[in-house]
Amino acid sequence: MTDPYALADADPVAEVLRWLSEHPKVAEVLGGPGRVSGAVEAPWPHLRVAAGPSGDLRDLTWLTQPDVSLELCGDPSGWPGPAALRRALLVCALAARELPEQPTAPGRPVVSDVKPSGMLIESPLATGQPRWILGLLVTIHPAQESS
16 A cells, blocks of 8 residues: 555445445335435434544554444334344444455445444433444454556
8 A cells, every 4th residue: 555545545334334225125124225324314214323532543554444333223102122123233334244254346445344442332322212233343444456
């Protein structure tokens, strides 16, 4: 790698968001397409993919392992129930685990590992809306330069 600033373009949130928003199992468990984004929004249930609170930026030269947060929010009415939301979030996490096995498109960052950073946590929003959270450590490095 000749450009040390290329690390800034290796965005794990963007890679996980892109992968999960196109994954058929995720669409199936959430009830259809268009239910994965970077915001808490309808349609419900909805998966929010965001930067997590932990991770390891190592020495900021090539390979990092940031935390990506998966937050699955149910309908404000309380539907679906806790067990269904927990199961759906696990399906989303399992789908994310498939990302390192996929071919990397030219110019895209390389994801070499995805693993949980902790436990599934039931953490309702301040409004009482149901939400489950799971962090993923995403090992990523910048795209390979062409020769």
